[in-house]
Structures are given as C-alpha cells and as structure tokens.
Amino acid sequence: MIIDxxxxxxxxxxxxxAFRDKQLAGLAxxxxxxxxxxxxxxxxxxxxxxxxxLKLQKERGSDLTIFSPxxxxxxxxxxTEATGSEWSRMSNDLIHRICxxxxxxxxxxxxxPQHPGVPPKNCIPELERLAKLGFVxxxxxxxxxxxxxxxxxxxxxxxxxxxxxxxxxxxxAMIHVTSxxxxxxxxxxxxxxxxDTTAFMQLLQGNLFKDFPxxxxxxxxxxxxVPFHWGRYRGLAQEMKKPLLKDHLLNNVFFDxxxxxxxxxxxxxxxxxxxNILFASELLGAVKGVDPETxxxxxxxxxxxxxxxxxxxxxxKIFEGNARRVYPRLDKRLKK
Amino acid sequence: MIIDxxxxxxxxxxxxxAFRDKQLAGLAxxxxxxxxxxxxxxxxxxxxxxxxxLKLQKERGSDLTIFSPxxxxxxxxxxTEATGSEWSRMSNDLIHRICxxxxxxxxxxxxxPQHPGVPPKNCIPELERLAKLGFVxxxxxxxxxxxxxxxxxxxxxxxxxxxxxxxxxxxxAMIHVTSxxxxxxxxxxxxxxxxDTTAFMQLLQGNLFKDFPxxxxxxxxxxxxVPFHWGRYRGLAQEMKKPLLKDHLLNNVFFDxxxxxxxxxxxxxxxxxxxNILFASELLGAVKGVDPETxxxxxxxxxxxxxxxxxxxxxxKIFEGNARRVYPRLDKRLKK
Numbered sequence: 001m002i003i004d005x006x007x008x009x010x011x012x013x014x015x016x017x018a019f020r021d022k023q024l025a026g027l028a029x030x031x032x033x034x035x036x037x038x039x040x041x042x043x044x045x046x047x048x049x050x051x052x053x054l055k056l057q058k059e060r061g062s063d064l065t066i067f068s069p070x071x072x073x074x075x076x077x078x079x080t081e082a083t084g085s086e087w088s089r090m091s092n093d094l095i096h097r098i099c100x101x102x103x104x105x106x107x108x109x110x111x112x113p114q115h116p117g118v119p120p121k122n123c124i125p126e127l128e129r130l131a132k133l134g135f136v137x138x139x140x141x142x143x144x145x146x147x148x149x150x151x152x153x154x155x156x157x158x159x160x161x162x163x164x165x166x167x168x169x170x171x172x173a174m175i176h177v178t179s180x181x182x183x184x185x186x187x188x189x190x191x192x193x194x195x196d197t198t199a200f201m202q203l204l205q206g207n208l209f210k211d212f213p214x215x216x217x218x219x220x221x222x223x224x225x226v227p228f229h230w231g232r233y234r235g236l237a238q239e240m241k242k243p244l245l246k247d248h249l250l251n252n253v254f255f256d257x258x259x260x261x262x263x264x265x266x267x268x269x270x271x272x273x274x275x276n277i278l279f280a281s282e283l284l285g286a287v288k289g290v291d292p293e294t295x296x297x298x299x300x301x302x303x304x305x306x307x308x309x310x311x312x313x314x315x316x317k318i319f320e321g322n323a324r325r326v327y328p329r330l331d332k333r334l335k336k
Numbered sequence: 337m338i339i340d341x342x343x344x345x346x347x348x349x350x351x352x353x354a355f356r357d358k359q360l361a362g363l364a365x366x367x368x369x370x371x372x373x374x375x376x377x378x379x380x381x382x383x384x385x386x387x388x389x390l391k392l393q394k395e396r397g398s399d400l401t402i403f404s405p406x407x408x409x410x411x412x413x414x415x416t417e418a419t420g421s422e423w424s425r426m427s428n429d430l431i432h433r434i435c436x437x438x439x440x441x442x443x444x445x446x447x448x449p450q451h452p453g454v455p456p457k458n459c460i461p462e463l464e465r466l467a468k469l470g471f472v473x474x475x476x477x478x479x480x481x482x483x484x485x486x487x488x489x490x491x492x493x494x495x496x497x498x499x500x501x502x503x504x505x506x507x508x509a510m511i512h513v514t515s516x517x518x519x520x521x522x523x524x525x526x527x528x529x530x531x532d533t534t535a536f537m538q539l540l541q542g543n544l545f546k547d548f549p550x551x552x553x554x555x556x557x558x559x560x561x562v563p564f565h566w567g568r569y570r571g572l573a574q575e576m577k578k579p580l581l582k583d584h585l586l587n588n589v590f591f592d593x594x595x596x597x598x599x600x601x602x603x604x605x606x607x608x609x610x611x612n613i614l615f616a617s618e619l620l621g622a623v624k625g626v627d628p629e630t631x632x633x634x635x636x637x638x639x640x641x642x643x644x645x646x647x648x649x650x651x652x653k654i655f656e657g658n659a660r661r662v663y664p665r666l667d668k669r670l671k672k
Contacts, residue, residue, distance in 0.1 A: 143520070184534060186540075190533055193568075221565070225561030227599075230600065231595065232597075235623035239625055267602065267603035268564075271597070291570065298568070
C-alpha cells in the first residue's frame with residue numbers, strides 16, 4: 001500500500017470560495033455577509049471535485065492520500081478569530097465528507113482555527129471535534145501572522161495546552177504555514193520552506209519532547225532546508241550541548257518527500273534515517289508542470305523514491321510503514 | 337590559488353566591542369556614550385587578532401579570505417541610523433586596516449549602514465568610501481529589521497539607487513542578513529538560511545537583472561534551501577513563465593559552499609552549474625566543532641569540494657576562477 005501523507009483540497013467547489021469571499025467582504029460591509037453557511041454542495045459534487053486527485057493516485061500508483069484543506073487557504077491572519085473559526089469548521093467538514101465518501105482514497109487531516117496573538121488553546125474544541133470525526137491529524141501553523149512571525153516559537157509554553165490535547169488524542173501535527181501577507185515572502189517558494197526550517201531549528205534549540213515524548217510532528221517539503229544543511233544542524237546541536245539529533249528530535253520529528261527533483265531526494269535519503277521519511281507529493285498544485293529534464297511532473301515524487309538505492313523493506317517504510325507509525329489514528333482507521 | 341569568499345571578523349579586539357556597548361548604552365543614558373571613536377587598537381593588535389584565521393588558512397590550505405565585519409554584528413535593526421553609520425564605518429575601517437596589513441591573506445568586503453525603513457540610497461556615501469579604499473564588495477542585508485522583514489523585497493525600486501552605484505563601482509554584493517531580534521528565528525540556524533532562500537525567490541519572481549545586467553549577487557550558506565529544492569524553483573519559474581533559471585538568474589546570482597557536510601555539497605554540485613559555485617567556509621565560528629562522523633571540522637569545507645567528482649579545471653573555478661570573475665575588483669587587486 002502506498003500512502004501519500006501530504007495532499008490539500010485545492011479543487012474546492014465554487015460555493016466554498018464564494019462563501020469565503022462573502023464572509024471576508026462582510027467584515028468591511030455587513031450587508032455582504034453570507035446569508036448562510038449551508039453551502040448546498042452535494043455528495044456528488046464533492047466526489048466530482050476530487051476526480052483530479054483520484055486520477056493522479058491511479059496514474060502515479062498511490063493508494064491513499066492524507067487530505068487536508070488548502071494550506072494557503074487557511075490564512076489564519078485574515079479576518080477575525082470568529083470568521084477564522086467558522087472558516088476552519090466549514091473547510092474541515094468538507095474534508096470529513098470527502099473522506100467518508102471515499103474512505104479508501106482519503107484520510108482526513110484538519111485545519112485549526114488559529115489566529116495571530118490568540119492562545120492556541122482556543123483551538124482545542126475544534127481539535128476535539130475533529131478527533132471525534134475520525135481525523136488522523138491537523139496542520140499546525142507556526143506563524144499565524146502569515147509572514148510576520150509575531151507569535152512565540154513552537155517550544156514556548158504558549159503552545160502547551162494544544163500539545164497536551166494533541167498527545168492525549170494521538171493526533172499528529174504537520175507543521176505547515178499558510179499564505180504570506182508579507183510581500184517579501186512568496187508562499188510556496190519562500191514562506192513554506194522558511195517555515196519548515198524555522199520550526200526545526202526551534203525544536204533543536206528547545207527540549208519540547210522531554211515534556212511531550214509521544215507528540216509527533218511532520219515537517220513538510222522535505223524539512224525545508226534541513227537535510228541540505230544537516231551538517232550545520234548537527235554542528236549547532238553539538239555546540240548547544242544537545243544530544244545527537246537522532247536522540248534529541250528524530251523520535252518525534254519526521255520529514256515528507258515533497259522535494260521535486262532526484263538530487264534533493266538523494267541528499268535527504270543520505271542523511272535522514274529511513275524511519276523518519278514519509279512519502280508525499282503535496283498534490284494538487286504546489287508546483288505544477290512537467291520537468292523538461294525528466295519528462296515527468298515535478299511533483300511525481302514516487303519516481304524519485306523508486307530510484308533511491310534502498311532495500312524494498314526500506315521503501316515500504318517510506319511508502320507505508322512510517323505513515324502508519326507516525327499517524328497512529330490512521331493505522332487504526334486502516335485496520336478497521 | 338584558493339580563495340575563500342566568505343569570512344567574517346569574529347575575533348575583534350575587545351576595545352571595538354566595548355565601544356559598541358557604550359555606544360548603545362548611550363542611547364539610553366547619554367552619560368554612557370563613548371568619549372571617542374578612536375579605539376587605540378594598534379596594527380600589532382590587529383595582526384594578532386587574526387592569527388586564528390591565518391592558522392586555519394595554512395592548515396586547511398586556502399590562500400586568501402574575502403573578509404568582512406561579523407555578520408551578526410551588523411545588527412542594522414539596533415540603535416539609530418546615526419549609531420549604525422558610525423558603527424559601520426568603524427567596523428569597515430578595521431577590515432581595511434587588516435587587509436592593508438595582510439594583503440596576501442585578506443581582501444576587504446564592507447558593511448553597509450542600512451537601517452530598517454530608511455532608503456538604501458543612504459548607504460551610497462559609505463559605499464563610495466569603501467570603493468575608494470579598495471573594498472571588493474559589500475554585504476547587503478535583505479532584512480534590516482532583523483527577523484521582522486518590514487522592508488520591501490530586493491526587486492523593489494526602493495533598492496535601485498544602491499544597485500546603480502554597486503553596478504557603477506563594480507562592487508559585488510553578498511546577500512547576508514544579520515542577527516535576529518525575533519525570538520522565532522535562531523540566527524545561524526534559521527534566519528541566515530531563510531534570508532538566503534527568501535532572497536533567491538524574490539529574484540526569481542522579479543526581473544531585476546534586466547535592469548542591472550552586470551550586478552552580481554552571492555547568496556551564502558549554499559543558497560539556503562535553494563539547491564535542495566532546485567526542482568521546486570525550476571518548476572515555479574516555469575509556472576511563472578520565466579526563462580530557465582540558468583538564463584533568468586545564473587549570470588548574476590552565485591552560491592557559496594558554506595554547507596557543512598558532504599551530501600549537501602554533493603547535492604549542490606549536481607544541480608548548480610560549476611560556474612556559479614564559489615568556495616567558502618564562513619570562518620570563523622558559524623558552526624564550531626568537529627564532526628564525529630568524519631573527524632574533521634564541520635566548516636572545513638575544502639574537504640567536501642576535494643571529494644566532488646569534478647575535473648581539476650572545474651575545481652579550480654570553484655576555488656579561484658569564479659571568485660575572480662564574480663568579484664572583478666578582487667581580480668584587479670590580485671593582478672596588482
């Protein structure tokens with residue numbers, strides 16, 4: 001079985017996007033507020049909307065995608081905490097319906113109603129609701145300010161109530177920023193990658209997993225710059241008298257394979273233990289198009305893994321075993 | 337000849353650091369202002385202060401280091417524009433003296449008196465002074481706000497007057513952030529690497545080198561996350577209908593080799609053309625210590641280059657030829 005742990009719902013039906021427009025327009029002009037949060041999207045429309053994902057699963061050979069709302073769509077910095085809560089709930093409900101309609105193709109990961117300057121513990125009610133609905137994890141945004149980085153580092157006690165609940169519910173968190181409202185940061189080309197690198201370095205500096213030994217974080221996009229600079233991070237940890245990264249972080253921190261060329265994946269596989277690498281493509285649409293150097297899509301990441309000089313047992317870990325271990329709720333769901 | 341293009345003066349004599357303390361203390365309490373900017377540092381003290389660098393040059397086999405003030409010491413976000421100007425001038429003067437005393441070991445690169453929210457054109461007088469003193473380039477900070485990123489992207493017209501002068505004077509710019517006053521960003525572990533990645537993506541999105549075809553930027557720390565995500569950047573450029581990165585950026589953008597392990601350098605050499613890679617170690621002290629996996633210092637980057645499967649002609653480019661081409665003023669200096 002091949003599990004792609006990083007997919008976003010980037011093919012949302014028009015009524016959801018129209019609702020969001022009205023919701024945000026309503027902040028400026030109450031007359032424009034949406035009359036209802038009932039979107040009237042049918043099951044048939046939902047199934048129709050994910051045909052592109054299903055087609056790619058078939059073509060590229062994956063079975064199940066861990067599926068969450070559009071990352072850039074979370075936009076925690078936009079609007080108010082109240083509009084954000086409503087938006088998160090609605091986005092999550094669509095994910096829930098899709099995963100219920102197509103349970104062999106999708107497993108749900110949720111969006112948290114974070115808001116800049118607001119304690120993360122306010123997300124707990126939605127987190128509990130998601131757990132009851134069978135979600136296997138959430139996306140956790142280390143910068144709800146959308147490129148201005150005004151909230152505390154992930155190791156700050158500010159985040160602890162949320163971590164306690166994540167640990168209690170066995171919900172895995174992917175550390176994933178959203179869109180950037182800072183013009184210096186392109187979202188997929190800078191902010192996402194910086195978010196990954198920054199989160200890892202925060203965890204390296206801290207001792208978070210002493211307090212939360214079972215918490216599991218996935219750092220997407222191959223961990224940002226981390227594998228490329230693995231020597232730098234090993235050296236910094238050593239200078240800070242931390243344990244080896246393997247012991248300090250790698251029981252709790254995992255990387256996906258959203259790195260869109262062979263030399264990048266090769267570098268990752270050389271330095272990151274196989275047990276910490278989870279197959280993912282970030283379908284649909286983080287980077288579109290066919291690589292003229294290979295004739296294949298940039299984001300057809302399975303091809304890169306296939307070419308790694310690893311045993312089939314190791315590849316099976318990357319494609320399935322690690323995902324089931326890092327997302328214990330997914331494993332339970334699949335066993336059902 | 338082996339040229340290390342990225343060294344900082346991290347062994348400054350105590351009087352310089354004491355001056356800076358007094359200068360900043362003077363902002364809070366005028367009584368504490370330094371009485372004079374005459375530091376009383378002798379030539380002998382200066383030569384003594386760089387013995388660690390000279391020792392490493394000899395031990396590791398490099399000949400000349402392109403030498404600039406401590407990167408984290410620039411701290412453009414600290415104090416006022418006036419204290420920053422004075423601080424830059426004094427820091428640059430020490431670099432100038434060291435390079436005059438030891439001209440076969442060091443070539444000078446300067447610090448610009450940037451300040452958050454202040455037009456970069458204010459740096460032109462110091463830039464012109466540096467050119468007259470024989471400096472071969474400057475460090476250009478894309479985030480004078482020290483981790484809050486409140487100034488415009490590097491492609492904004494905001495920066496153009498400075499670029500015009502850089503081009504006119506044939507001064508090469510290393511894009512290098514300084515310390516971070518944002519607690520989310522560790523300086524060498526996150527802010528530096530993010531700064532590199534961010535700058536590259538800004539350049540990718542823009543068309544700066546159409547306006548400044550001779551401008552030369554070096555992105556340090558191996559280009560941040562860029563080589564590791566080269567497929568992502570090629571794909572994003574393609575989606576944005578930009579030319580191939582080779583044509584769009586690589587006549588003007590170069591990467592150093594401050595990547596502290598073999599797999600990282602291997603990845604870089606696979607994707608970045610040899611003509612765009614410049615040898616560097618970031619001595620002294622960005623990452624200290626001996627890598628237990630190799631028994632050598634993390635920042636002994638020459639060893640990684642030596643092991644690359646490249647011809648000796650290509651290695652000569654990385655070690656010398658590219659530096660002389662990318663820093664035309666260095667080439668002239670060396671020919672003298």
